Amino acid sequence: MTPSLARIASRPGSTQVMHVGIDRIAGGVVWLDRGGAHAVLDVRATSGAPRVPAAQEAAVMSLGVFLNALDYPIQFLARSYPVDLGGYAARFECAAAQLGDDPLAEIAWDHAALARRLTRGQTLVQHCCFVAVSDAEGSPARVDASSRLSRLWPLAKGRRDQSDREQHASHTLTARCEEIARGLARCDVSAQRLDDDALRDLLYEAWCPELARTQPLPRGSAGRTP
Numbered sequence: 001m002t003p004s005l006a007r008i009a010s011r012p013g014s015t016q017v018m019h020v021g022i023d024r025i026a027g028g029v030v031w032l033d034r035g036g037a038h039a040v041l042d043v044r045a046t047s048g049a050p051r052v053p054a055a056q057e058a059a060v061m062s063l064g065v066f067l068n069a070l071d072y073p074i075q076f077l078a079r080s081y082p083v084d085l086g087g088y089a090a091r092f093e094c095a096a097a098q099l100g101d102d103p104l105a106e107i108a109w110d111h112a113a114l115a116r117r118l119t120r121g122q123t124l125v126q127h128c129c130f131v132a133v134s135d136a137e138g139s140p141a142r143v144d145a146s147s148r149l150s151r152l153w154p155l156a157k158g159r160r161d162q163s164d165r166e167q168h169a170s171h172t173l174t175a176r177c178e179e180i181a182r183g184l185a186r187c188d189v190s191a192q193r194l195d196d197d198a199l200r201d202l203l204y205e206a207w208c209p210e211l212a213r214t215q216p217l218p219r220g221s222a223g224r225t226p
Contacts, residue, residue, distance in 0.1 A: 025199050027170055037169040039177050040077075040199060041131045041191040043184060059187050066183035072176060075132045081205070082213075083124040089115040130202070131184075131191065133176050135169040 021033040030038040089112040096108035118124065181191040194202065197219055205212040 022203070025196050025203075028193055028195055028199070029170060029173060030199055030203070031166070037135045037166070037173060039133050039173040040194045040202060041133070041177055041180060042194060042198070043129050043131055043189050043191045046185075046188045046190050063184075063187045063189075066187065069183075073134060073136055074180065077130040077132055079128050079130070079206070081126045081128065083126045084213075085115040085119050085124065089113075130194075131180060133173065133180065135172045135176075 023031045023033040025031070028039060030040075032038070092108045092112035092115070096105045096112065099105035099108065177191075177193050181193075184191045200217060201212070204217060
């Protein structure tokens with residue numbers, strides 16, 4: 001979560017997490033009820049092959065140059081999800097049953113059996129990385145102050161109505177997401193902006209991981225934040 005979406009306050013002997021309310025998710029943007037907007041990109045390496053040390057060092061240096069050039073806050077978020085191959089195996093078993101005596105049926109049965117064997121006695125984990133970006137202004141080292149400035153936008157910028165404010169935030173996030181995607185591409189990393197459903201699922205899985213696995217939300221319900 002970005003600092004303006006979840007603020008952690010430490011107290012003696014305890015840690016309290018305070019979540020800032022979300023007004024809605026629309027247009028690929030998480031709109032906060034106290035002002036401020038956020039977008040999230042799913043980032044992945046373009047090649048799964050291991051790099052030689054020289055190439056690895058060059059990629060790290062390129063990433064450092066890119067991050068140092070940014071004049072607005074971003075945050076990298078790493079998450080791990082347990083992988084259930086049961087549904088994946090079931091689809092191959094269904095296809096194999098429909099193929100009947102076709103030679104491909106045996107291959108489908110074998111592949112389904114392999115998928116089920118992989119999940120026995122071990123937990124498969126999928127690692128994901130995201131980049132969260134807000135419409136706040138300022139340097140990444142002053143995220144909290146920038147978030148407060150973002151909420152004071154109508155006062156700082158004069159008489160703008162809410163639609164103008166949101167239009168400006170949407171354009172700002174689009175430009176920043178495109179810039180981030182270009183910068184990461186130079187480091188051999190692809191970045192894909194999350195749409196409304198993907199944003200909703202990410203927040204749902206972050207706050208209710210167990211419930212999200214057993215009761216996934218229906219598609220197209222991103223705007224129904226509650």
